[in-house]
Amino acid sequence: MVKLTADLIWNRPHYFFNTVGGERCLDLRGYGIPEIENLGATEDQFDTIDLSDNEIVKLENFPLLNRLGTLIIKNNWITQINPNIGEFLPKLHTLNLAKNRLVNLVEIDPLASIPKLQRLWLLDNAIIEKPNYRLYVIHKLKSLRLLDFIRVEAKERDEAAALFSSEIQKVPESTEEPETSTLVALTREQILPFNVRYGKASSGVNDGSDPMEVDEPTFSIPVDTMTTNEPEHEEIAVTTGESTDLQGDSSRIDHPPQFDGFDEPTVGHVSSYGLRDVEYARYWYPSDAAFVKVYAKLGLHRYNLLEGTNYQFSHLQSYNKGINAGAAPYFLTLFASDPDSGTVLPYHALVRENQIGLLDVSVNIARPRGFKEKPRLCPPTYTCSPLPRWPSSEMFAQQRFYTLTEHEVQNTDWVRLYLDLAHSTCDRGMTESQLSDFHIERVVIQSLSDAVPPRLDSKSLVVYMVYKDLAKARLREPCFRKAIIRRVYYDSSGSLTFRGKHWSFSEEKEKKKKEKEKKRFALLKRRLGVWGAWRLGLDVYRKRGISSSRTR
Numbered sequence: 001m002v003k004l005t006a007d008l009i010w011n012r013p014h015y016f017f018n019t020v021g022g023e024r025c026l027d028l029r030g031y032g033i034p035e036i037e038n039l040g041a042t043e044d045q046f047d048t049i050d051l052s053d054n055e056i057v058k059l060e061n062f063p064l065l066n067r068l069g070t071l072i073i074k075n076n077w078i079t080q081i082n083p084n085i086g087e088f089l090p091k092l093h094t095l096n097l098a099k100n101r102l103v104n105l106v107e108i109d110p111l112a113s114i115p116k117l118q119r120l121w122l123l124d125n126a127i128i129e130k131p132n133y134r135l136y137v138i139h140k141l142k143s144l145r146l147l148d149f150i151r152v153e154a155k156e157r158d159e160a161a162a163l164f165s166s167e168i169q170k171v172p173e174s175t176e177e178p179e180t181s182t183l184v185a186l187t188r189e190q191i192l193p194f195n196v197r198y199g200k201a202s203s204g205v206n207d208g209s210d211p212m213e214v215d216e217p218t219f220s221i222p223v224d225t226m227t228t229n230e231p232e233h234e235e236i237a238v239t240t241g242e243s244t245d246l247q248g249d250s251s252r253i254d255h256p257p258q259f260d261g262f263d264e265p266t267v268g269h270v271s272s273y274g275l276r277d278v279e280y281a282r283y284w285y286p287s288d289a290a291f292v293k294v295y296a297k298l299g300l301h302r303y304n305l306l307e308g309t310n311y312q313f314s315h316l317q318s319y320n321k322g323i324n325a326g327a328a329p330y331f332l333t334l335f336a337s338d339p340d341s342g343t344v345l346p347y348h349a350l351v352r353e354n355q356i357g358l359l360d361v362s363v364n365i366a367r368p369r370g371f372k373e374k375p376r377l378c379p380p381t382y383t384c385s386p387l388p389r390w391p392s393s394e395m396f397a398q399q400r401f402y403t404l405t406e407h408e409v410q411n412t413d414w415v416r417l418y419l420d421l422a423h424s425t426c427d428r429g430m431t432e433s434q435l436s437d438f439h440i441e442r443v444v445i446q447s448l449s450d451a452v453p454p455r456l457d458s459k460s461l462v463v464y465m466v467y468k469d470l471a472k473a474r475l476r477e478p479c480f481r482k483a484i485i486r487r488v489y490y491d492s493s494g495s496l497t498f499r500g501k502h503w504s505f506s507e508e509k510e511k512k513k514k515e516k517e518k519k520r521f522a523l524l525k526r527r528l529g530v531w532g533a534w535r536l537g538l539d540v541y542r543k544r545g546i547s548s549s550r551t552r
Contacts, residue, residue, distance in 0.1 A: 002031040006041035023047035023069075030054070036061045048072070052096075059097075062088040074121070075099040079107070086113030093117060099124040105136050112140045119146040135160040149345060261320055261331040262348045262369070275320040275331065290432050291424035292319060295361070296334040298421060299349020301414050302496045303366040305459065306489075311336040314344055327353035333369070345369075354384070359425045359485065359500040364493075376494045387484050387501060388446075388462060396444055402454040404443040412456055415443055418463055418485045422500045434471070441480075442466040448488070459489035459496075469504075478506040 002008065009026070025048040033054040040063040042049070048070040056073065060082035069091055078100040082088075093116050102108065103126040111117060120141065122128055128148070130136075138144060138152055139160035145152055259265035259273060270277040296316045304311055314335040322328030332349045350365035367373050395401065409415055420435045446462040447454040454461055465483040473479040485500035 002033060004028070004031075004033045004035070004037050004039070006038050009038065009041045025050060028054070039063055039065070044068070051076070058082070059085065064088050066091060068092055070094040072096045073100075077101050079103075081107065081110040083110045084113060085110055086115060089114060091116055094119040096121045097125070098122065101125070102127045105130055105133065108137060109140060112142075114141075115143065117141055117143055120144060121148055123148050132163060135163055139164040146343075149343075151341075151343070261329070261350065263318070263320075263333055270320055271323070274323055276323050277320050278318060290420070290430050290435055291428050292316065292330065292332075293432075294417065294420050294424050295330050295351040296332045296349060297417055298361070298498070299332055299351055299363055299366040300334065300336050300347060301417060302349070302363040303347065305414075305457065305496070306366075308457075310339060311345075311347075312339055317346070327356045329353070353425075354497075357426065359422045359498060360384070361421075361425065361498050363496045363498075373494065376492060384499075387486060387499060390464065390482060390484065391444075391446075399453055400447050402445050402447075404445065404456075408456070409440055409443050415440065415463070415465075418487075418498075418500070419465060419467065419483060421498065422483050422485055422502045426502070437470045438481075439468045439470055440465060441468055460487060462486045463500075478504060480505045482508070 008028070008031070024046050026042060026046045028049065028051050030053040033051065033056060035058065036051070036056060039049075039061075042065070044063075044065050044067050047067060049068060050072040052072055052074045054073075054076050056076040056078060058080045059073065059078050060080070062082070062085065065088065068089055071089070071092060071094070074096045075098070078097060079102065086092075092114050095111070095114075095117060098121045102122065105127060107127065108122070111120070120137070122137070127133060134147060135156065137147055138156055261273070261275065264270065264277070265273065293316050296319075297313045300311060300313050303309065314337050317333045317335060319333060320331040322330075329350060329352045332351065334347050334349065335344055336347055337344045346369040348365060348367055348369050349363065352362045352364060354360040354362060365373065391401070396403070404412070404415070419438055419440065423435060423438070424430050442465070444464040445454045445456070445458075446464065447458060448460045448462065463483075463485045465485070467481055467483065469479045469481055481502055481504045483500060483502035485498060487496065487498055489496050
C-alpha cells in the first residue's frame, strides 16, 4: 500500500497518448493507493488521470481541476461518491468506474452534479444487475451520450423520463427489499477482510491510450457483507458479456461461462488451461516486438473481410499464448474504432500458427467481445499445399491477374499488413520501425478461380509483391525483393489461412546460378560417366564441399 503523495505524483511518468489532441496523462496505476489526496500537486496540468488497480474506497477529496477531462478509476473498491464532485471537476466528460463496489442505484446520483459527463462505464459493479439500471442512469445523467460501450438513444431518454417522472419511482427496486436489508456503502475496514477471504477481482490493464478499456472477469460479492461485518455464503454472480437475464429473480445465481481462451478464466488460472497470459498494454517483451500486434491486426482484418466493415485497429490490450515452444495459438484481446462514429469496441481474435519460422497461420475466430459466431459445419482443419511459382510477364497479362493502381495500394490497408506479416513471422526479432523500411513498388493479385476475375474483397486469392528494402538501399546493397502471400477462406470451418514467403533478387539470381551448375554437372555425368566426370570435373566436386579419397 502506497499513499498518494506529491513526490509520487512528480516522479510518475507523464506522457501524451493522443497524438491529435496532445492530451497529457498521469499514470498512477497499481500502487494500492487507499484514498485520493494531494492531487493539488498536479497543478491542473493533466487532461487524463489514471488511478486504476488501486484500493480507493471513496471518490472524493478532489481539488479544483478545470483541465481534467478523463478520469480512469476502474478496479478499485469504490462504494461512495462525493455529492459535490461536479464542483471540483467541471470539465470532466469521461469517467471509467468499472470493477468497483457500487451496489445501489442511488449511489450514482452524485454523478449528476458533473455538468459535462458524456461517457460512463459501470461494468462489473453489482449495480448493473438492478432492474431498470440503464434507464435510471440515463434519467439521472442528462448529458450522458455513451453508457457501457452503448450509445444512448433518444427513445431510451423518453422511456426513462416516462418511467421516472415522479419522485416515488426514483429507486424502483427499493420497494421490493425490506428495510432490514437496505444496502449501505462499505468502509475500507469492511472491504479488506472480504478481499482476503474471497479474493479481489483480477486487475485489468490500460495503457492510457483509451479510457474505455474494460476487462470481463467475473467476481462474487456476498450480499450480507454489504450490511454486516460477518459475510455469509449467499453470493451474487456479477458477470458481463453473455450473462443470462435474471428476469427480476434475485434468488437465481448465474453459473460462470466456460473459458474460451480469451481474457481471464472465471475458475482457475490461465496456466491450468495450457496458456500463458501476457498483459501487452503494460509489459513489453523483446520477442513480441511486432508480430503479435500484426496478429491482432490480422484478426480484425478477418472480421472486416467477412462482415464488410471498416473498423480500424486501435491497440492490443492483452493475449493468452499456448505454452508450447513451437507453433502456438494466440487468443488476442484488442480494441478497434469505427471511423464513422468514433466508437471504440473490444474484439477477440484467435490466430493459430501452423508452422514456425515462416508465414503459415490461420485465423479461426474474429468477433466483438461478448458475441458468438455461428456454428460451423466442421472444425478448423489445416492443409499444407505448396505456393505457386512467380508468374512470368506473359501470365500477368491474363484475366486471372489484376495489377493494383498506386491509389489502391495506398488505400488498401491489408496490402501493407500482408507484407508486415510475411517478414514478422519469418524474423520475430523485427521491430515496427524496421518493418516501416519496406517501400512497396508493385502489387498484383491472382484469383484462385479461372472463371472469376480478381477483386480486392475476394476471400481467396494470391498476392504478388515487389518492394524495396530502404535500409539496404541506404547501404547501397541489393535492395529489391519479392513476396508471395496466399489467402484462402474455408467456409465450412470459418478459417482464414495465410501462407507465404519472401526473397531478394540477389537470392533469386544465386539460386538460378546453382540450378544451372547442377544441370551442367548432371549432363557431364551422362556423357562421361561418374568416373569420367570425377576426373574431368574435380573442381566441380570441390566447389560443393565433397571430399574425394585417393584411388588404389
